[in-house]
Amino acid sequence: xxxxxxxxxxxxxxxxxxxxxxxxxxxxxxxxxxxxxxxxxxxxxxxxxxxxxxxxxxxxxxxxxxxxxxxxxxxxxxxxxxxxxxxxxxxxxxxxxxxxxxxxxxxxxxxxxxxxxxxxxxxxxxxxxxxxxxxxxxxxxxxxxxxxxxxxxxxxxxxxxxxxxxxxxxxxxxxxxxxxxxxxxxxxxxxxxxxxxxxxxxxxxxxxxxxxxxxxxxxxxxxxxxxxxxxxxxxxxxxxxxxxxxxxxxxxxxxxxxxxxxxxxxxxxxxxxxxxxxxxxxxxxxxxxxxxxxxxxxxxxxxxxxxxxxxxxxxxxxxxxxxxxxxxxxxxx
Numbered sequence: 001x002x003x004x005x006x007x008x009x010x011x012x013x014x015x016x017x018x019x020x021x022x023x024x025x026x027x028x029x030x031x032x033x034x035x036x037x038x039x040x041x042x043x044x045x046x047x048x049x050x051x052x053x054x055x056x057x058x059x060x061x062x063x064x065x066x067x068x069x070x071x072x073x074x075x076x077x078x079x080x081x082x083x084x085x086x087x088x089x090x091x092x093x094x095x096x097x098x099x100x101x102x103x104x105x106x107x108x109x110x111x112x113x114x115x116x117x118x119x120x121x122x123x124x125x126x127x128x129x130x131x132x133x134x135x136x137x138x139x140x141x142x143x144x145x146x147x148x149x150x151x152x153x154x155x156x157x158x159x160x161x162x163x164x165x166x167x168x169x170x171x172x173x174x175x176x177x178x179x180x181x182x183x184x185x186x187x188x189x190x191x192x193x194x195x196x197x198x199x200x201x202x203x204x205x206x207x208x209x210x211x212x213x214x215x216x217x218x219x220x221x222x223x224x225x226x227x228x229x230x231x232x233x234x235x236x237x238x239x240x241x242x243x244x245x246x247x248x249x250x251x252x253x254x255x256x257x258x259x260x261x262x263x264x265x266x267x268x269x270x271x272x273x274x275x276x277x278x279x280x281x282x283x284x285x286x287x288x289x290x291x292x293x294x295x296x297x298x299x300x301x302x303x304x305x306x307x308x309x310x311x312x313x314x315x316x317x318x319x320x321x322x323x324x325x326x327x328x329x330x331x332x333x
Contacts, residue, residue, distance in 0.1 A: 001029040001332055003067040023328035062092055069331055070096035093127040095331050130330060174207045174240030178254040181214040186245030189290035194219045196295055202303055236261035245290055246270060264308045266301055
């Protein structure tokens with residue numbers, strides 16, 4: 001079977017997508033990559049970038065493939081385009097990972113997510129919708145029997161990260177932010193947190209690093225730009241914390257990548273991080289945002305310097321041991 005893989009190619013590719021694709025290949029099927037940074041297209045709000053990428057798909061002959069697997073499809077432009085193109089080949093099947101989440105009221109994706117056309121697209125275009133968590137079912141618009149029957153819930157295969165856990169290194173007072181530096185990913189909250197730490201005598205030596213483009217608001221934040229796998233690995237060998245105050249997050253990709261290199265989480269209590277022990281989380285409410293209480297609790301966690309041991313990390317990931325294979329079988333079935 002020939003499978004065309006389409007979707008956002010970010011850090012999570014190394015810890016989530018690739019294990020699934022490897023299992024598909026072990027089952028005897030062939031993978032073809034068709035990348036596209038759809039998150040960046042939407043974030044940058046540059047339609048010409050989307051069009052440029054669409055232009056590269058004009059010559060794509062879907063009749064050469066048996067499956068189209070969308071890794072991440074919250075920007076519907078690419079999936080809808082390929083679905084319409086796929087009508088030329090009724091035999092092809094479409095499988096997608098659902099990216100349902102809690103959107104900001106002013107987010108343009110909210111309009112797409114709630115559109116009737118989007119619901120019709122899910123019903124008619126997708127042969128199967130894969131979900132990593134049960135709670136994501138409740139985030140789908142207009143759930144009915146026809147749509148619900150397409151759902152397949154398989155916990156995300158984060159256990160496969162265990163081969164990459166590095167040995168414990170001396171503690172480094174470093175906090176790494178690995179999201180896009182945008183409002184929905186908690187950039188404003190991160191700046192507020194850094195500012196508070198700069199005024200705390202116990203935390204003045206803390207180093208704050210962002211793996212994205214951005215402008216330092218005069219707080220000494222290091223912006224390193226987007227990094228590849230090897231660059232991220234070198235950075236994480238410093239030790240320290242993986243930070244997240246994201247408001248819009250589905251699978252927890254960025255944090256899981258940093259944890260795979262041995263960093264300790266310093267995160268909010270978003271449902272995407274439900275599998276991470278509560279002692280690494282600070283209080284955070286979607287309605288109130290990053291308030292004084294959550295700011296205080298985050299600083300207390302950083303001062304306490306909790307270390308996630310390998311045993312604790314392994315215990316957290318072990319229940320998901322076989323799920324990469326399960327999801328691979330769902331895609332090719």
